Amino acid sequence: MRIGTLKETYIADAALFDSRTQKLWLAVGAALLVLFPFMASDYWLYLACLVSINVASATGLNILTGYTGLVSLGQAAFMGLGAYTVAILETKVGTPFVLNLLAGGLVAMLGGIVVGIPSLRVKGLYLAIATIAASFIAHFIFANWKFTGGTGGLSVPPAKLFGMALDTSFRLYWLIVPVTILMLLGAANLFRTRVGRAFIAIRDRDISAEVLGIPLLRYKLLSFGLSSFYAGVAGGLWAYFFRVVTPESFPLLMSIFFLAAIIVGGMGSILGGILGAVFMTMVPELLKLVVDLMPGGSELTVFLSPVRTVIFGLLIIGFLVFEPHGLAEVWRRVRRFFHLWPFRN
Amino acid sequence: MDTQRTSFQRRQLLLGAAGAAALTSPLSVLAQGAEEIVIGGSIPLTGVFAFAGVGINAGMGDYVKMLNDAGGIKGRKVKYVPEDTGYKVDVSVAAFKKITSQNKVNLYYGDSTGFSKTINPELDRNGHILMAGASFATELNDPKKYPNQFLVGPDYTEMFGILLKHIAKEKPGAKVAFVYSDSEFGRDPIESSEAMAKKLGLSVPIKIMTPAGSVDVSGEVIKLRRAAPDYTIFHGYILAPIPEFITQGKQQGMTSKWMGTFWTMDSSTVMKMGDAADGFMGVMPYRYYYDTEKAPMLEKIRALRPEYQSTAYIQGFLAAMLFTESAKRCLDAGKPLTGPNLKAALNSIKDFDTGGLIGVPITISGNSIPVGRVYRADMKAQKMVAASDWIKL
Numbered sequence: 067m068r069i070g071t072l073k074e075t076y077i078a079d080a081a082l083f084d085s086r087t088q089k090l091w092l093a094v095g096a097a098l099l100v101l102f103p104f105m106a107s108d109y110w111l112y113l114a115c116l117v118s119i120n121v122a123s124a125t126g127l128n129i130l131t132g133y134t135g136l137v138s139l140g141q142a143a144f145m146g147l148g149a150y151t152v153a154i155l156e157t158k159v160g161t162p163f164v165l166n167l168l169a170g171g172l173v174a175m176l177g178g179i180v181v182g183i184p185s186l187r188v189k190g191l192y193l194a195i196a197t198i199a200a201s202f203i204a205h206f207i208f209a210n211w212k213f214t215g216g217t218g219g220l221s222v223p224p225a226k227l228f229g230m231a232l233d234t235s236f237r238l239y240w241l242i243v244p245v246t247i248l249m250l251l252g253a254a255n256l257f258r259t260r261v262g263r264a265f266i267a268i269r270d271r272d273i274s275a276e277v278l279g280i281p282l283l284r285y286k287l288l289s290f291g292l293s294s295f296y297a298g299v300a301g302g303l304w305a306y307f308f309r310v311v312t313p314e315s316f317p318l319l320m321s322i323f324f325l326a327a328i329i330v331g332g333m334g335s336i337l338g339g340i341l342g343a344v345f346m347t348m349v350p351e352l353l354k355l356v357v358d359l360m361p362g363g364s365e366l367t368v369f370l371s372p373v374r375t376v377i378f379g380l381l382i383i384g385f386l387v388f389e390p391h392g393l394a395e396v397w398r399r400v401r402r403f404f405h406l407w408p409f410r411n
Numbered sequence: 412m413d414t415q416r417t418s419f420q421r422r423q424l425l426l427g428a429a430g431a432a433a434l435t436s437p438l439s440v441l442a443q444g445a446e447e448i449v450i451g452g453s454i455p456l457t458g459v460f461a462f463a464g465v466g467i468n469a470g471m472g473d474y475v476k477m478l479n480d481a482g483g484i485k486g487r488k489v490k491y492v493p494e495d496t497g498y499k500v501d502v503s504v505a506a507f508k509k510i511t512s513q514n515k516v517n518l519y520y521g522d523s524t525g526f527s528k529t530i531n532p533e534l535d536r537n538g539h540i541l542m543a544g545a546s547f548a549t550e551l552n553d554p555k556k557y558p559n560q561f562l563v564g565p566d567y568t569e570m571f572g573i574l575l576k577h578i579a580k581e582k583p584g585a586k587v588a589f590v591y592s593d594s595e596f597g598r599d600p601i602e603s604s605e606a607m608a609k610k611l612g613l614s615v616p617i618k619i620m621t622p623a624g625s626v627d628v629s630g631e632v633i634k635l636r637r638a639a640p641d642y643t644i645f646h647g648y649i650l651a652p653i654p655e656f657i658t659q660g661k662q663q664g665m666t667s668k669w670m671g672t673f674w675t676m677d678s679s680t681v682m683k684m685g686d687a688a689d690g691f692m693g694v695m696p697y698r699y700y701y702d703t704e705k706a707p708m709l710e711k712i713r714a715l716r717p718e719y720q721s722t723a724y725i726q727g728f729l730a731a732m733l734f735t736e737s738a739k740r741c742l743d744a745g746k747p748l749t750g751p752n753l754k755a756a757l758n759s760i761k762d763f764d765t766g767g768l769i770g771v772p773i774t775i776s777g778n779s780i781p782v783g784r785v786y787r788a789d790m791k792a793q794k795m796v797a798a799s800d801w802i803k804l
Binding site: 107108109112113116209216217218219221224233234235308309310312313314315350351354367368371372374375 | 495497500502594
């Protein structure tokens with residue numbers, strides 16, 4: 067039972083993890099992440115990598131939409147920029163994967179900054195439309211530029227670490243999950259800095275933020291840039307993971323997927339981005355496992371497949387109606403319950 | 412408090428047990444009889460391609476059932492394990508990983524070009540799987556690049572080739588227009604087919620690319636009318652905007668004959684075009700469910716399923732037939748079921764009788780089966796009728 071946390075310094079107040087219990091659980095979580103690849107089958111490792119990539123990209127979108135209040139439907143296009151950069155560098159230049167990933171992030175960042183320019187004039191749905199336009203332009207470039215392999219796209223050789231090809235989910239896990247954790251730590255720390263707090267101020271009231279001395283131009287573009295950097299790196303990881311990048315790999319629907327993930331998970335919360343991405347990726351798979359467990363064989367699978375997608379849709383609507391603050395809030399409530407457990411709070 | 416604590420401990424225990432059960436059961440590779448030959452399938456039972464996926468699934472399932480009822484392959488039963496993909500590449504790969512983790516898979520059906528390309532390195536690495544799928548992409552028809560895959564029919568360029576050959580025979584020197592969608596699927600055969608048309612003495616006065624989901628095509632129809640083609644081939648669509656093109660074209664006095672490729676050519680799809688479909692032609696590598704020509708396998712299918720079955724069903728059925736034929740040839744030769752052995756067995760198929768699903772004996776020397784026939788819509792009979800003989804490339 068824990069009734070409060072005493073904080074005696076500003077540093078303690080700003081710490082990411084404030085209690086011993088929290089640190090203990092984090093250590094348990096970290097240990098599980100390390101042990102997981104040795105226990106799981108290829109299927110679960112594949113899903114872990116996919117979830118991890120989605121978490122990285124959703125966190126990027128959360129910086130922009132959840133924390134800065136700028137709605138974007140261009141996340142998939144920025145991932146595409148990162149993925150293509152990695153694919154081109156890997157196939158045509160042959161630079162090490164760390165450099166490629168960074169370059170993917172930077173190219174996407176530049177793209178994000180350019181796309182973010184209209185955000186100085188337009189907000190909300192209008193900005194969303196402007197970012198959709200960006201994703202169509204990106205698609206056009208990917209499909210028509212000889213350098214990007216046209217509609218057939220590019221095949222990506224596996225990333226290599228000390229001569230070892232990272233070509234299985236097991237090996238890629240050790241690249242994708244640590245990079246995602248680094249990015250998550252980066253994002254969590256960002257909101258302890260002046261920059262992060264400026265983003266939040268812009269989200270809450272941009273005019274007031276400007277009055278307080280926050281240059282909107284610089285910070286809005288910075289938010290776009292950082293968000294796209296995350297998308298670019300996630301896209302780069304995606305390219306190494308799927309090994310084929312085509313213009314159809316990053317459709318508009320994918321951007322909607324990430325927006326849905328942060329809404330379901332909880333906007334403006336790092337944990338929300340994680341939970342949302344996990345929910346959106348894993349729930350359809352878990353529903354399939356439930357269908358598999360039912361007796362009835364393949365005939366039932368044919369019948370239940372559409373039902374499964376309806377249930378997934380209903381779950382999303384259910385969360386929006388009953389918990390508009392997202393899964394992160396559900397998580398917080400569960401935590402609060404255990405803070406005072408076994409007493410009621 | 413004691414009661415509360417006890418109940419919590421019990422709950423914890425139950426949760427722990429449930430969690431452990433949920434985690435470990437799919438994690439472990441399920442023990443299975445070494446006798447079974449497994450066909451896995453990433454099948455789009457939901458999503459935009461579900462119209463075909465349901466048919467493919469039924470076709471594969473039916474053939475496997477027929478085969479098992481007849482004793483399987485050399486006494487070994489065949490097991491078909493499908494998984495829904497929603498026609499999304501990442502979900503298809505997840506299905507592949509799931510099925511291959513839980514079964515010893517030797518044969519696999521993929522649902523899209525994207526999946527076939529994505530899973531190819533994994534197939535090469537795995538070395539135990541021969542794969543076919545719903546894709547007819549020209550790129551996949553390359554045994555060097557895709558050594559463990561094959562197409563259950565002609566690739567898109569070959570489909571165009573069959574149509575162009577028919578046109579060249581019917582009207583030498585004809586003008587042929589290509590109308591295609593701005594997608595990988597749509598653009599696939601265009602460049603290579605233009606060259607083929609020239610080789611056959613045909614001309615391609617216009618190529619029109621439309622956005623994949625376009626509805627208003629009036630501007631494009633005007634361009635098409637100006638080019639005055641004798642034939643117009645649509646590719647990269649299922650249905651829309653083909654009926655719009657034909658209706659508006661006919662209204663503007665065009666005399667072109669209209670043609671499509673495999674995914675447009677299912678009987679139910681063509682009939683949905685209504686009046687516009689009268690005389691609509693296209694390439695079909697298989698016989699239709701209701702064809703009256705002698706086809707013992709079609710008769711079996713009709714006895715099993717009295718209602719119409721789509722061409723996607725026939726495609727799935729034939730895929731399962733070719734899969735199991737390859738496995739049979741491998742076992743006959745006493746070779747283990749590996750990807751290269753299965754592919755070599757597939758490539759040994761020469762003048763093979765498909766029970767009339769394809770009207771002529773087939774030979775698979777590479778990654779495709781370059782055979783097809785031109786069918787024409789007869790709206791009065793609400794059926795597709797043969798407009799040419801079987802054409803081999």
